[in-house]
Amino acid sequence: xxTVISLADVCRIFPTEPxxxxxxxxxxEVPPKDYLAIVGPSGSGKSTLLNTLGLLDRxxxxxxxxxxxxxxxxxxxxxxALRGSRIxxxxxxxxxxxxxxxxxxxxxxxxxxxxxxRRRRKRALDALDRVGMGHRVGFTPDRLSGGxxxxxxxxxxxxxxxxxxxxxxxxxxxDSDNTASxxxxxxxxxxxxxxxxxxxxxxxxxxxxxxxxxxxxxxxx
Amino acid sequence: MxxxxxxxxxxxxxxxxEALAGVLARPVRSALTTLGTVLGIATLVxxxxxxxxxxxQIVGRFDALxxxxxxxxVPEQTWGERVSVGWDAPEELARLRGVVSSAxxxxxxxxxxxxVSANAIVDPTRVTDxxxxxVSATVxxxxxxxxxxxxxxxxxxGHITRRDRVVVLGDxxxxxxxxxxxxxxxxxxxxxxxxxxxxxxxxxxxxxxLATAVIVPPSVGRADxxxxxxxxxxxxxxxxxxxxxxxxxxxxxxxNNPTGLQVTSPPxxxxxxxxxxxxxxxxxxxxxxxxxxxxxxxxxxxxxVTVMExxxxxxxxxALGAARRHIAAQFLxxxxxxxxxxxxxxxxxxxxxxxGISAANEWTPVLDTRLALAAPVAGALVGLLAGLYPSIRxxxxxxxxxxxxxx
Numbered sequence: 001x002x003t004v005i006s007l008a009d010v011c012r013i014f015p016t017e018p019x020x021x022x023x024x025x026x027x028x029e030v031p032p033k034d035y036l037a038i039v040g041p042s043g044s045g046k047s048t049l050l051n052t053l054g055l056l057d058r059x060x061x062x063x064x065x066x067x068x069x070x071x072x073x074x075x076x077x078x079x080x081a082l083r084g085s086r087i088x089x090x091x092x093x094x095x096x097x098x099x100x101x102x103x104x105x106x107x108x109x110x111x112x113x114x115x116x117x118r119r120r121r122k123r124a125l126d127a128l129d130r131v132g133m134g135h136r137v138g139f140t141p142d143r144l145s146g147g148x149x150x151x152x153x154x155x156x157x158x159x160x161x162x163x164x165x166x167x168x169x170x171x172x173x174x175d176s177d178n179t180a181s182x183x184x185x186x187x188x189x190x191x192x193x194x195x196x197x198x199x200x201x202x203x204x205x206x207x208x209x210x211x212x213x214x215x216x217x218x219x220x221x
Numbered sequence: 222m223x224x225x226x227x228x229x230x231x232x233x234x235x236x237x238x239e240a241l242a243g244v245l246a247r248p249v250r251s252a253l254t255t256l257g258t259v260l261g262i263a264t265l266v267x268x269x270x271x272x273x274x275x276x277x278q279i280v281g282r283f284d285a286l287x288x289x290x291x292x293x294x295v296p297e298q299t300w301g302e303r304v305s306v307g308w309d310a311p312e313e314l315a316r317l318r319g320v321v322s323s324a325x326x327x328x329x330x331x332x333x334x335x336x337v338s339a340n341a342i343v344d345p346t347r348v349t350d351x352x353x354x355x356v357s358a359t360v361x362x363x364x365x366x367x368x369x370x371x372x373x374x375x376x377x378x379g380h381i382t383r384r385d386r387v388v389v390l391g392d393x394x395x396x397x398x399x400x401x402x403x404x405x406x407x408x409x410x411x412x413x414x415x416x417x418x419x420x421x422x423x424x425x426x427x428x429x430x431l432a433t434a435v436i437v438p439p440s441v442g443r444a445d446x447x448x449x450x451x452x453x454x455x456x457x458x459x460x461x462x463x464x465x466x467x468x469x470x471x472x473x474x475x476x477n478n479p480t481g482l483q484v485t486s487p488p489x490x491x492x493x494x495x496x497x498x499x500x501x502x503x504x505x506x507x508x509x510x511x512x513x514x515x516x517x518x519x520x521x522x523x524x525x526v527t528v529m530e531x532x533x534x535x536x537x538x539x540a541l542g543a544a545r546r547h548i549a550a551q552f553l554x555x556x557x558x559x560x561x562x563x564x565x566x567x568x569x570x571x572x573x574x575x576x577g578i579s580a581a582n583e584w585t586p587v588l589d590t591r592l593a594l595a596a597p598v599a600g601a602l603v604g605l606l607a608g609l610y611p612s613i614r615x616x617x618x619x620x621x622x623x624x625x626x627x628x
Binding site: 089108 | 229230234242245246247533536538539540542543544545619621624
């Protein structure tokens with residue numbers, strides 16, 4: 001199988017005065033079914049690495065292959081399409097649409113992707129079953145607990161069948177009980193063969209991962 | 222191995238669904254946002270609709286009254302060949318096909334300002350003498366002038382033959398003289414002679430001067446007021462016959478010198494309609510356009526606020542694979558929908574108002590279907606223009622910053 005993430009000497013320099021080296025010669029390999037935690041203090045380049053991995057930002061140097069596709073020479077449109085089809089995002093603040101039901105929020109995952117529309121609801125319900133939220137389909141997010149909201153967000157992320165689940169502080173807004181349940185869910189998803197990258201500063205979260213890489217001043221250690 | 226990721230795509234139905242959900246997410250705000258467009262479109266529809274409706278009513282009145290009215294004037298002759306029309310003009314005209322009613326009248330400069338009083342008593346506290354015109358006319362006058370006897374009766378051939386000193390007053394003349402009823406046979410004094418008032422003529426449709434006139438039989442006019450010659454003949458024709466009658470009447474009235482008569486016939490209908498269409502109320506049109514612009518600015522403002530509030534959603538959609546143009550299209554469609562809703566509501570309110578105004582005035586509402594269809598389109602266009610800037614702002618937003626905003 002193809003390596004999911006392959007970073008080689010990736011640099012990201014912000015052209016301020018003086019230039020900020022947010023990432024310096026980062027090299028990282030993430031094989032399929034890996035469960036990787038990236039930890040580091042704030043200002044260490046964590047967010048820049050996340051944005052680079054998520055194709056939200058373009059590195060200024062080096063090579064980034066996602067699921068076998070070299071991304072650094074893709075056009076914006078192609079990067080957007082690749083992001084939509086290969087990466088599932090999980091955010092600290094969930095980013096659920098407050099006026100839409102749980103089911104509709106999950107169905108958003110396929111909105112910008114080529115899929116037949118008829119079975120979209122079915123696939124959304126399947127994804128909700130996978131995260132154990134099949135019983136909250138018609139609810140709006142404001143009636144869910146934080147842990148339930150994050151589960152719905154995870155269902156949305158895995159709904160598109162991505163190669164990579166990219167999580168940015170997924171438990172940052174959750175109490176310890178909910179954190180534990182979300183981490184249990186990550187374990188289950190990994191059992192099912194998903195590749196997970198979690199960016200966190202929480203040792204409880206990083207402790208559950210297979211591998212932990214540390215980032216400091218834009219360098220992996 | 223390298224696979225081309227292709228282009229991000231978005232089904233049109235999904236785009237519409239997302240935009241509609243965006244509009245309905247804040248129903249009260251969306252409703253308030255449409256208000257400016259509603260007012261603008263409604264004002265425009267009412268202005269244009271009422272102008273068209275009122276215009277058609279005026280044309281209708283032209284058709285009913287003026288299009289069937291022919292007036293023959295006998296010029297006052299002081300020298301040269303004398304043109305004269307006999308007092309038997311109504312009988313002559315009755316032979317023409319298309320004449321509905323007619324009457325001959327006599328007026329003169331001398332009888333235009335005669336002092337008329339209702340009684341012989343001199344009352345210093347009030348003005349009893351009125352200066353009124355005396356007109357003599359044949360018995361068909363009430364019908365020919367499209368008036369109605371509101372009290373008493375009009376004189377008949379018998380009064381003329383007997384040379385009875387009777388008069389009929391125009392309704393304004395009767396009011397000026399203080400005569401409300403003819404039940405007790407009141408008298409008016411013209412010069413030193415008394416005349417019995419036997420009727421009051423009102424609701425005069427043509428010859429408005431008759432309302433303030435004292436109408437006497439031809440025999441009395443000839444004997445007492447020197448009204449010997451017919452000066453005017455009023456003819457009412459059936460619809461469409463006016464042009465023909467206008468040609469034939471001089472021949473019938475004055476076979477020896479038909480060209481000496483002046484005939485006034487109705488204006489052609491097209492000219493009447495042209496005159497009306499230039500009468501559209503420009504001020505209200507401008508008012509409608511201004512409120513439409515204000516409505517557009519309102520939509521732009523609210524859409525901009527909405528974009529700022531939904532930064533997180535924009536970031537999420539970008540993360541889910543939405544291209545910038547998808548974001549722009551969604552916000553553009555949302556503002557267009559708001560404009561369209563405003564246009565539909567405004568057009569509906571405007572049409573209801575036009576119907577209401579028409580009902581109050583007993584008019585037939587006239588509605589151009591193109592107007593009813595164009596009004597919502599105009600609203601949508603306002604929304605589209607208003608949404609341009611906010612949607613460009615939304616599309617330019619960087620997903621990184623958008624996702625960090627935390628909303």
